[in-house]
Amino acid sequence: MQEEHTITIPFLKKDEADLTPEEARLLKQAKEATYRSYSPYSRFSVGAAALLEDGTIVEGSNQENAAYPSGLCAERTAVFYAKSRYPDKAVVLLCVVARDTSGQFTDRPIPPCGACCQVLMETESRQTTPLRVMLYGRQGTYFIDTVKNLLPIHFDASYL
Numbered sequence: 001m002q003e004e005h006t007i008t009i010p011f012l013k014k015d016e017a018d019l020t021p022e023e024a025r026l027l028k029q030a031k032e033a034t035y036r037s038y039s040p041y042s043r044f045s046v047g048a049a050a051l052l053e054d055g056t057i058v059e060g061s062n063q064e065n066a067a068y069p070s071g072l073c074a075e076r077t078a079v080f081y082a083k084s085r086y087p088d089k090a091v092v093l094l095c096v097v098a099r100d101t102s103g104q105f106t107d108r109p110i111p112p113c114g115a116c117c118q119v120l121m122e123t124e125s126r127q128t129t130p131l132r133v134m135l136y137g138r139q140g141t142y143f144i145d146t147v148k149n150l151l152p153i154h155f156d157a158s159y160l
């Protein structure tokens with residue numbers, strides 16, 4: 001017996017002009033964070049800004065290393081810092097942006113890597129409210145309402 005399953009992932013695409021003031025603020029801070037990226041190897045500067053439930057915004061950028069795997073993505077830098085500083089505050093919205101080797105913000109929305117999705121999944125599971133993800137590109141911004149939609153088939157503590 002075999003059966004085919006299909007997963008559909010809903011997301012919203014918005015123009016920059018249609019962002020709410022709160023979303024626009026988070027985007028501005030994520031863009032600013034790209035200028036604090038340490039990415040001499042890839043020259044790909046990623047910024048992330050996490051909005052916490054009380055309105056606090058925590059930023060992160062990718063931090064590379066000559067021993068390449070020792071570096072860390074912007075998303076995990078931001079979320080790990082947020083949870084180490086404010087362990088009991090839910091992360092409401094995470095914005096991710098990047099500038100490519102030309103120095104321009106990317107046209108396409110920048111998706112978190114698999115390892116970051118995995119960390120975002122567990123971050124969401126620690127809170128009762130969804131963690132929304134906002135992926136910016138010059139051609140539009142994608143809004144994903146829950147990390148489960150980024151990584152629908154995922155490993156978590158329930159399998160241990």
Ligand code: THU
Pocket residue numbers: 039042044045046061062063064071072073074075096110111112113116
């Ligand atoms: N990177 C991030 O920081 N976030 C992503 O979503 C994708 C990739 C970083 C890792 C590395 O420093 C550089 O971008 C190129 O892969």
